[in-house]
Amino acid sequence: MSGLLVLASTAGAAPDLASSGRGVNSNLFVVIAASAIFYGTPLVLAGLGEMLTERSGILNLGLEGMMLMGAVAATWGSLNVGGPGWFALVAALVAAMVAGALVACVHAVLVIGFRVEQIVSGLAITILAGGAGLSSYLAGSWDLSRGPVPHRLGRFDVLGLGDLPVVGPLLFRQNLLTYASWLLVAALWWYLFRTRRGLHLRAVGESPATADAMGIPVERYRYGHTIAGGALAGLGGAFFPLAIIPLWSDGLTGGRGWIALALVIFGFWRPELILVGAYLFGASASLGLTLQARGVEVSPQLLASLPYLLTIVVLVAVSTGWARRRVGAPAALGTPYERESR
Amino acid sequence: MAPALAARGVTKRFPGGVVANEAVDLDVAPGEVHALLGENGAGKSTLSNVLTGLYRPDEGHVEIDGNPVAFRSPRDAIEAGIGMVHQHFRLVETFTVAENVALGRRGPLARRASAALVRDLGDRYGLPVDPSARIWQLSVGEQQRVEILKALSRDARVLILDEPTAVLTPHEAEALFAVLRRMTGEGRSVVFISHKLDEVRAVADRVTVLRDGRAEGTRLLADATSRELARLMVGRDVVLSADRMPRRRPPGDEVVLRVHGVEAAGDRGEPALRGIDLTVHAGEVLGICGVAGNGQRELAEVIAGGRHATAGTVEIAGTPMGRPDPRRAHRAGLGIIPEDRLHTGLAPSLPVEDNLALLAHRHPPLAAGPFVRRRRLRERARALIDEFDIRTPGPTTPTRLLSGGNVQKVLLARELSARPRVLLAASPTRGLDVGAIETVRDLIVSAADDGVGVLLLSEDLDEILSLADRVAVIYEGRILSELDRADADVEDLGLLMGGDLVAGRSAS
Numbered sequence: 001m002s003g004l005l006v007l008a009s010t011a012g013a014a015p016d017l018a019s020s021g022r023g024v025n026s027n028l029f030v031v032i033a034a035s036a037i038f039y040g041t042p043l044v045l046a047g048l049g050e051m052l053t054e055r056s057g058i059l060n061l062g063l064e065g066m067m068l069m070g071a072v073a074a075t076w077g078s079l080n081v082g083g084p085g086w087f088a089l090v091a092a093l094v095a096a097m098v099a100g101a102l103v104a105c106v107h108a109v110l111v112i113g114f115r116v117e118q119i120v121s122g123l124a125i126t127i128l129a130g131g132a133g134l135s136s137y138l139a140g141s142w143d144l145s146r147g148p149v150p151h152r153l154g155r156f157d158v159l160g161l162g163d164l165p166v167v168g169p170l171l172f173r174q175n176l177l178t179y180a181s182w183l184l185v186a187a188l189w190w191y192l193f194r195t196r197r198g199l200h201l202r203a204v205g206e207s208p209a210t211a212d213a214m215g216i217p218v219e220r221y222r223y224g225h226t227i228a229g230g231a232l233a234g235l236g237g238a239f240f241p242l243a244i245i246p247l248w249s250d251g252l253t254g255g256r257g258w259i260a261l262a263l264v265i266f267g268f269w270r271p272e273l274i275l276v277g278a279y280l281f282g283a284s285a286s287l288g289l290t291l292q293a294r295g296v297e298v299s300p301q302l303l304a305s306l307p308y309l310l311t312i313v314v315l316v317a318v319s320t321g322w323a324r325r326r327v328g329a330p331a332a333l334g335t336p337y338e339r340e341s342r
Numbered sequence: 343m344a345p346a347l348a349a350r351g352v353t354k355r356f357p358g359g360v361v362a363n364e365a366v367d368l369d370v371a372p373g374e375v376h377a378l379l380g381e382n383g384a385g386k387s388t389l390s391n392v393l394t395g396l397y398r399p400d401e402g403h404v405e406i407d408g409n410p411v412a413f414r415s416p417r418d419a420i421e422a423g424i425g426m427v428h429q430h431f432r433l434v435e436t437f438t439v440a441e442n443v444a445l446g447r448r449g450p451l452a453r454r455a456s457a458a459l460v461r462d463l464g465d466r467y468g469l470p471v472d473p474s475a476r477i478w479q480l481s482v483g484e485q486q487r488v489e490i491l492k493a494l495s496r497d498a499r500v501l502i503l504d505e506p507t508a509v510l511t512p513h514e515a516e517a518l519f520a521v522l523r524r525m526t527g528e529g530r531s532v533v534f535i536s537h538k539l540d541e542v543r544a545v546a547d548r549v550t551v552l553r554d555g556r557a558e559g560t561r562l563l564a565d566a567t568s569r570e571l572a573r574l575m576v577g578r579d580v581v582l583s584a585d586r587m588p589r590r591r592p593p594g595d596e597v598v599l600r601v602h603g604v605e606a607a608g609d610r611g612e613p614a615l616r617g618i619d620l621t622v623h624a625g626e627v628l629g630i631c632g633v634a635g636n637g638q639r640e641l642a643e644v645i646a647g648g649r650h651a652t653a654g655t656v657e658i659a660g661t662p663m664g665r666p667d668p669r670r671a672h673r674a675g676l677g678i679i680p681e682d683r684l685h686t687g688l689a690p691s692l693p694v695e696d697n698l699a700l701l702a703h704r705h706p707p708l709a710a711g712p713f714v715r716r717r718r719l720r721e722r723a724r725a726l727i728d729e730f731d732i733r734t735p736g737p738t739t740p741t742r743l744l745s746g747g748n749v750q751k752v753l754l755a756r757e758l759s760a761r762p763r764v765l766l767a768a769s770p771t772r773g774l775d776v777g778a779i780e781t782v783r784d785l786i787v788s789a790a791d792d793g794v795g796v797l798l799l800s801e802d803l804d805e806i807l808s809l810a811d812r813v814a815v816i817y818e819g820r821i822l823s824e825l826d827r828a829d830a831d832v833e834d835l836g837l838l839m840g841g842d843l844v845a846g847r848s849a850s
Binding site for chain 1: 394396397415416417418420421426428432433434435436437441442444445446447448449450451492
């Protein structure tokens with residue numbers, strides 16, 4: 001646990017990797033790549049969550065709302081939970097996952113239980129929980145912007161390898177949630193493609209009628225993966241107050257939920273590609289900040305809009321006939337399944 | 343001996359008051375092929391869904407080996423040894439064969455063991471299929487084998503097949519029958535659902551006839567005449583043969599549709615049409631038969647202006663068609679009865695009167711500048727509803743609420759009232775009941791008598807033979823053979839539909 005203690009106490013905002021590197025590690029490329037991984041982490045988490053949900057055939061446009069609720073819960077946890085720093089941090093992360101899962105429960109009950117149109121329910125949840133809704137109400141009534149969160153996810157140098165050239169800052173000097181996201185990518189890949197449950201999940205998303213006829217409980221799979229997806233979105237949301245922007249501000253996820261949604265399409269519903277895509281988006285976010293920090297004269301508005309521009313480009317690219325023929329979405333995505341309908 | 347599977351007084355109602363099964367009794371003995379015979383909508387599929395735990399009966403129950411069982415889900419039925427091959431296959435298209443067979447089992451995913459099982463069972467029952475192939479790459483016949491393998495891999499003691507031959511060539515059907523006989527030889531039972539008498543006769547030991555949701559009786563096939571079974575099925579005497587429908591006028595000489603060297607790609611980019619040549623004369627019915635998926639849909643779409651032809655030309659009533667443009671094709675004189683009549687042919691939620699007006703609304707008298715004259719539109723709709731005998735509560739009823747036959751009549755009324763030179767009809771009677779089939783065929787023949795050239799695409803050989811003046815066989819995007827109705831022979835056509843070129847040579 002001592003490691004965790006260290007990480008909890010070494011509070012720091014966005015890791016200023018440029019200043020810590022020596023020689024090659026302060027090279028512009030290495031700096032941007034390392035911070036791309038950092039900024040990409042919440043996208044990886046939320047993207048993986050959405051992927052799980054969509055693999056079961058449920059579209060969750062409430063992702064942004066779930067991330068914000070996770071962010072609120074994490075901020076609350078970090079500010080209010082007593083005890084040692086690592087404990088407060090774990091509590092904050094758990095609170096974020098629970099918050100995301102609860103919101104996902106609402107979506108699941110609406111679209112699976114009551115067969116509400118999935119797009120409508122998802123949008124309603126994002127509006128309801130979003131920047132001008134429940135999350136800011138809760139933040140206001142809990143007075144979350146009274147100060148920066150005291151316990152944060154700091155850099156965690158693995159076995160002192162952080163100073164290795166190039167790979168050090170990229171792989172060994174990230175924070176724990178980033179390391180966890182890598183494990184999660186591997187675990188979910190294994191789950192989807194190497195386990196029977198994963199096979200069943202994909203069958204439920206591709207052809208619920210087939211899954212049902214083979215005795216797979218379609219609704220149970222859909223509930224489970226929608227809620228698990230919400231928990232991961234909450235965890236992704238927690239990354240913002242705990243690692244990026246320690247002082248609460250309304251809507252602090254800044255539309256990253258929408259980017260994560262695009263990522264799932266960009267990543268062809270595969271965990272490893274979602275990771276790559278998330279880092280590409282992370283790079284476009286960090287590029288602006290890094291260039292500004294180095295005094296390069298570029299319009300900050302233009303740089304800030306890079307990730308969103310990239311989203312549009314990517315979505316257009318994967319919507320071409322070429323891409324659609326090769327990697328379709330889960331075939332039953334967005335359609336409810338009702339056994340006795342005819 | 344107790345029946346392997348039985349239904350006792352099974353009643354199933356659907357919301358809206360439809361009674362799909364009423365007090366149905368069924369006894370399936372061990373080691374027999376038991377046919378379930380009935381028209382579309384007689385309740386065959388509903389009964390099979392009850393037997394496999396997909397639906398729960400409102401009254402009555404299912405018995406296995408004489409013991410009552412209450413299936414709460416398909417899993418219960420699978421575990422009780424009931425396997426089902428649905429008419430619309432329950433396969434995950436993007437999965438491999440082995441993955442589909444592995445679905446729904448418990449325990450760790452043993453990929454190699456699953457593939458080995460597919461191979462073993464395939465060898466044993468004569469169902470060869472590559473375990474690592476993806477479902478969408480397989481032919482329909484192969485997909486059906488996967489469905490049967492799925493059931494056998496669960497050691498199904500009773501296998502229910504819903505209209506299994508609808509998608510097969512006559513030869514594939516023979517092979518299927520052989521597999522079924524091998525299964526019954528092992529003491530397994532087969533429930534064979536069909537609406538085709540000759541097939542039932544070829545494969546089954548006993549038959550239970552369903553009509554309007556009721557079981558009309560069970561017969562030993564050896565004792566029952568076809569006439570008796572047909573009467574049980576339809577409720578009145580019927581003419582069984584696929585006799586040629588009489589024509590008032592012989593076809594003319596004028597070419598109204600000319601398709602020359604047309605090639606086109608399918609949805610996945612694969613070559614779907616590989617050089618099609620066809621001509622249809624005024625007043626002539628050209629029937630194109632073939633197993634589904636051999637390019638019929640693509641051919642229809644190219645002619646209708648809905649798909650790009652990579653090579654070749656289409657000429658409608660002398661007007662050459664260029665790039666895909668449905669409106670141009672229509673103006674040149676094309677009428678279309680598409681395969682998916684409700685969704686491609688009509689706007690399902692719009693009222694009948696609007697669907698009837700969809701072509702005529704552009705021109706006077708229905709159009710007045712940018713406006714539509716609603717009153718004239720309704721008068722015209724009423725006239726068409728009378729003329730074509732469309733059974734609808736009124737002109738404002740949403741079209742999707744009509745029965746299949748009446749939906750087809752709406753479509754025919756709209757297309758024929760536009761006075762086409764060519765009528766393209768794709769499987770125009772599929773899924774319709776006997777009465778509606780007669781009406782639709784009459785309308786098509788009388789259109790031909792009025793000088794319309796008809797291109798009829800159908801998988802139903804009987805339909806082709808009863809309507810067509812000339813018959814062509816389409817196989818893998820090519821026309822294999824084209825002959826006069828008088829020279830056409832069911833056997834040869836069946837072989838050709840399966841791609842047997844030798845038969846083609848002997849036939850022509």
